Amino acid sequence: MQFKDVIGQETIKQKLIDSVNTGRIHHAQLFLGDSGHGSLALALAYAQYINCENRTQNDSCGECGNCQKMYKLIHPDVHFSFPIVATKKKAEDQDPNTDFYTQWRTYMQETAYPAYREWITKIGKENQQGNIPVAEARSIIRKLSLKSYQGGYKVLIMWLPEFLGIEGNVLLKVLEEPTPKTIFLLVAEDESKILNTILSRCQILRIPRIKEDQLATALEKVIHAEPEKAQQAASLAEGSFRRALDIFHSGEDNYFEQFSDWMRSCFRFDTAALLTWANSIAGMGRENIKNFLIYSLGVFRDSLLIKQGVENLATLRGDQLIWAREKFAPNISEDGVIKIVGEINEAHYHIERNSNPKIVMFDLSLTVGKNIR
Numbered sequence: 001m002q003f004k005d006v007i008g009q010e011t012i013k014q015k016l017i018d019s020v021n022t023g024r025i026h027h028a029q030l031f032l033g034d035s036g037h038g039s040l041a042l043a044l045a046y047a048q049y050i051n052c053e054n055r056t057q058n059d060s061c062g063e064c065g066n067c068q069k070m071y072k073l074i075h076p077d078v079h080f081s082f083p084i085v086a087t088k089k090k091a092e093d094q095d096p097n098t099d100f101y102t103q104w105r106t107y108m109q110e111t112a113y114p115a116y117r118e119w120i121t122k123i124g125k126e127n128q129q130g131n132i133p134v135a136e137a138r139s140i141i142r143k144l145s146l147k148s149y150q151g152g153y154k155v156l157i158m159w160l161p162e163f164l165g166i167e168g169n170v171l172l173k174v175l176e177e178p179t180p181k182t183i184f185l186l187v188a189e190d191e192s193k194i195l196n197t198i199l200s201r202c203q204i205l206r207i208p209r210i211k212e213d214q215l216a217t218a219l220e221k222v223i224h225a226e227p228e229k230a231q232q233a234a235s236l237a238e239g240s241f242r243r244a245l246d247i248f249h250s251g252e253d254n255y256f257e258q259f260s261d262w263m264r265s266c267f268r269f270d271t272a273a274l275l276t277w278a279n280s281i282a283g284m285g286r287e288n289i290k291n292f293l294i295y296s297l298g299v300f301r302d303s304l305l306i307k308q309g310v311e312n313l314a315t316l317r318g319d320q321l322i323w324a325r326e327k328f329a330p331n332i333s334e335d336g337v338i339k340i341v342g343e344i345n346e347a348h349y350h351i352e353r354n355s356n357p358k359i360v361m362f363d364l365s366l367t368v369g370k371n372i373r
């Protein structure tokens, strides 16, 4: 991956490029931010830049042998580590991630903006927990103690070091005193879940949200989205390309239909209908439910603004806007909506943390039903 293929993030790119050109590459760097913001994509582009044979002031060449190997993720000096699910093989297995490597490579070629749940579902079952086993940590140490094949830098890219258990501490020694020309790039989303001992040895690079207009442009370029739809998905995506894609593909129209059904039952406070609705929405899968909740937040926010006479709205367009102006906004309570928005955020939090979606969505429906008028 070249820097030019990473969406936005100009400041971070420049920082990384400067570190190479001034010869100040920190040996342990933590890229911290949602994978949808491009933290892994940046790490990939950085590793490619570091080892490129013909790099320019701004980017890797994309053509040399090293770049080609990076594209195929078969560079002998660039290793990957990522959460896997438990298999029947024994814990003392020498190289547990090898079994998953082909799937990892396929996944990375689909997207450099991965999502943890999606990855785990690809290699196991949705509700399984990911883990980076101690055998993998040992295997990393082994790989990095070898001489570099190409004479350049050896790089380890670890996606989601949050999943290293306490045994991950076996890595401390190499993090502290790495062999020369060895770089650790840890790509994490949640600082609070990383072993402190590891965190304290890394230089932290915070990866911010992608700007909305850059997200919209990326959707137009990558999946040929129409400008208006691209803009709408971008406005809901909270700076995540990943989320923008999900929202785009799952189709706003579909969310709108579910949302208006939901609101009909909430206004009537029809608990039987709400239960049926919660069960059906729970079947959409976690990522989709989260996106639906973000969409709902957008509709509530816009409807509140409509009530206050604001013209420039972020989420609602076309028929949905007409519906909100004529039918929805006039009937909702401002105080109620403020409470509802808090509850939707809360529900999003719980869905992310694996709570039972049927219960979360039904409870949320009761609160909405009580407060909407």
Ligand SMILES: [Zn+2]
Binding pocket: 051, 052, 053, 054, 055, 060, 061, 062, 063, 064, 065, 066, 067
């Ligand atoms: Zn190159």
